[in-house]
Amino acid sequence: AQTVTQSQPEMSVQEAETVTLSCTYDTSENNYYLFWYKQPPSRQMILVIRQEAYKQQNATENRFSVNFQKAAKSFSLKISDSQLGDTAMYFCAFISNFGNEKLTFGTGTRLTIIP
Amino acid sequence: GAGVSQSPSNKVTEKGKDVELRCDPISGHTALYWYRQSLGQGLEFLIYFQGNSAPDKSGLPSDRFSAERTGGSVSTLTIQRTQQEDSAVYLCASSLALEHNEQFFGPGTRLTVL
Numbered sequence: 049a050q051t052v053t054q055s056q057p058e059m060s061v062q063e064a065e066t067v068t069l070s071c072t073y074d075t076s077e078n079n080y081y082l083f084w085y086k087q088p089p090s091r092q093m094i095l096v097i098r099q100e101a102y103k104q105q106n107a108t109e110n111r112f113s114v115n116f117q118k119a120a121k122s123f124s125l126k127i128s129d130s131q132l133g134d135t136a137m138y139f140c141a142f143i144s145n146f147g148n149e150k151l152t153f154g155t156g157t158r159l160t161i162i163p
Numbered sequence: 164g165a166g167v168s169q170s171p172s173n174k175v176t177e178k179g180k181d182v183e184l185r186c187d188p189i190s191g192h193t194a195l196y197w198y199r200q201s202l203g204q205g206l207e208f209l210i211y212f213q214g215n216s217a218p219d220k221s222g223l224p225s226d227r228f229s230a231e232r233t234g235g236s237v238s239t240l241t242i243q244r245t246q247q248e249d250s251a252v253y254l255c256a257s258s259l260a261l262e263h264n265e266q267f268f269g270p271g272t273r274l275t276v277l
Contacts, residue, residue, distance in 0.1 A: 095265065
């Protein structure tokens, strides 16, 4: 079974600074997808960024980028030039490549951007 | 276009009562998922539908929980004889064909069992 671990329950950073959220996972599979989801107080889960395990290049989406280390089973999220609207819970998630199976989530990191 | 919608947004019920939670997926999405998020926790998988069939019910915590999906669209999660530990946010997600693996979430239903 897959597991996802987020070891930082809470983080805070000054507006405009850069912050990195950590995520490690455990799987015996070689092909899979990794995601970072954002959950603001509205409860709506919003996909931030995704990474296919077979791609060596790290995914980027505007101010968001990942550091994917497959051998180390590490998948960290870097937020550059942080904004007040980035304040939210962030969840790391794993899904097998073998069809539409369940997402396995970490327990989340509560990120607060300080004005 | 419209996203995943869920109703009700909030539900307060008394212990022992039955509740029904509804999910309307994005039109054309064949896969539908239910997750539960307890206070301060990550999301816990409950059940997955492909069309109207449920190939994976492994996450349902007890036989008080059941779900159905009709017409390959709307899904209902039913909790019978609710207990206080059932209090949580219930999130629904939908996705397209197998190779996409990107799930789009609804806003959830917050269930409170008194």
